[in-house]
Amino acid sequence: MAPIHGVKTITTNVGWSVLSKTATFGLKFVTVPILARLLTPSEFGTVAVALTVVQFLTMIGGAGLTSALIMRPEEDVDTVHTVFWANLGMALAMSVALYLAAAPLAVLMGAPQSAYLLQIMALLIPIQLSGDVAYCLLARRMNFSKDAMWSTISESLAAIVAVLMAFAGFGIWALVAQLFAAALIRLAGLYSASAYVPRLVMRPRKLTPLLAFSSGVMGSEIANFLTFQSPMIVIARLLGLADAGAYSVANRFASIPNQVVLTAVMGVLFPAFSVMGQDRKRRSDALMLSTQVTTVILAPMMFGLWAVAQPAMLVIFGSNWAHAWPVLGLLALSKAIVTPCSTFIPYLKGTGHGHILFWSAVIRAVATTAAIALACLWGTLVDAMVALCVVNALTLLGYSWAVFRIDDIPFLRGLLISSRSMINALVMAVTVRLALAALSAHLANPYIEILVGAAVGGLVYGLLLLVSERALLRKLVGLLRNRKQALPV
Structure with a gap:
């Protein structure tokens, strides 16, 4: 029987995952701007379009069997x-x-020059899928520390390879080498950590019990993938590779906080929710606590990036990319809006509500693709990002309604609790914007703008947190004290 995991086990594994993603964040914070200065928007766009196809096929190839x-x-x-x-x-x-x-x-995607890259990057599909079962075994055992270690090692070495190759003048091949290096190193690490050795055993009847759950998960993951990746294809097709490159660079950077927190939390919460069974109280407590903590951490990062997007784009990516600062800001805003949803997907997945997860994901994918396409047809890249913000606001309401209804939580009460820190972060970001505008005559240096914005934002958000989230802070302090008392002397 699967083990029962409590809050302590969950928080420990989330901690390991966040530590790994934080290390990756630090690397990308350095390497993405370096690569952006050494490579052109078209080069970024070409690789991004090819990678979108590879990631889509990788998702289909997995068929949701490892989740089952x-x-x-x-x-x-x-x-x-x-x-x-x-x-x-x-x-x-x-x-x-x-x-x-x-x-x-x-040609269909509007990037005929990426054909040769698609052929080369096709090899990534078996490399990535070969490690799914090894990762699944680690997830079942809630042994995320080993996965965190190998993820950090693979991303670190791959980033070093990419930067060295870019400096050496390899151009687009630096990005390709980064993908292959990360995939191969992590594959070797997963097998080493899980001690899994594949054997020539094939029992097709063993797949039958898995298909019902895996088909729903596969459908929802495909729809989620389309939600996140369809903008790249639509932009490349309707606005050109230069705009696709600008979107790719801005999206890579704006996604770093999500990759640090959300990927770590979602990877741990799915197996945790799956073993809670019908224990509704434990499940509900874990849902609300994880949602609140994730929002408290992530919301100020995303809204803060929106507030300082203009000087940040100039400082991080250089003058060649400065014109794309509204894209960076609006992407950060769009991701900030759906921050409370970060725990809803693993909740629906782990509690067996695959049909709700599937239809929610399909509706979101259709709405996102349609909104981006219409905005690109009748406007610019900035208009497309505004449309994405609107769709994400509706997504927040839809997912909140579905999850709170399943868990018998009153909708308005649940929405207020889960979104309170997001509202605080929004107030903080608007305050930072107003402060920077008022001090613009004295802040000619973009580096100073960012420092002042961070100082004002940290002060305002800290005060709002102390006023509105005292109960949550007391709960977290209690958990830390209990953890220290449980440690052997």
Whole structure:
């Protein structure tokens, strides 16, 4: 039977995951601006378009089987091996199909020059899917410390490779090498950490119990993927690779806080919720606490980036990218709006509400793609980012209504509790914007603007947090004290 994990186990594993993502954040904070200064927008756009296709096919190849494997109460060896070979077989089929269809697919996406990259990057599909089962075993055992270590190592070494190659003049190949290096190093690390050794065991009947859950998860993940990646394809097709490159660079940087917090939290919460079963109180407490903590941490980062987007774009990416600061700001704002949703997807996934997860994701994907396309047809890249903000505001309301209804939490009460820190962060960001505007005559240096904005924002948000989130802060302090008391002397 699967072990029961309490708040202490969950917070420990979230801590490891956040530590790993924080290290990755530090690397990307340095490497993305360096690469942006050494490479052109078109080069970024070409790789981003090709990577979108590879990531989409990787998601389909996995078919949600490893997620279903995490949900199983027992760790059956034959089922594990069967899922491994099913994943690998699908990955190889996808890789061959992409290689053969690279040229027409590149034309369809509005980037015919990316055909050769699609053929090369097709090899990433089997490399990435080969590690899914090893990661699944670590997730089942809630052993995220080892995954965190190897994720940090792989991203660190890959970033070093990319920067060195970019300085050496390899251009677009620096980005390609970064992807392959990260995938190969993490693959080796996952096998080492999980001690998993694939064996030639294939029992197709073992897949049958997994398909019902995996099909819903696969559908929702595909829809979520379209939500996050369709803007790149639409922008490249309707506005050109230069705008796609500007979007790619801004999105990479604006996504760093999400990758630090959300990826870590979602990866841990899914297996945690899956073993809580019908214990509604524990499940509800974990949902609200994780949502509040995530929002308290992430919301000020995203709204703060919106507030200082103009000087930040100039300082981080250089004068060649300064014109794209509204894109960076609006992307940060769009991600900030859906901050409370960060725990809703693993909640729906882990509690077996795959149909709600699927339809919510489909509606969001259709709305996002349509809004971006219409904005690009009748406006500019900035208009497209405004449309994304509107869609994300509606997404927040939709996901909140679905989750709070399932958990019998009054909608307005749940929305207020989960979004309170987001409102504080919004007030903080508007205050920073007003302060910078009022002091603009005295802040000619963009570096000083960022420092002043950070100081004002930290002070305002800290005060608002003390006023509105005292109960949450007391709870977190209590958890830390209990943890220290439980440690051996």
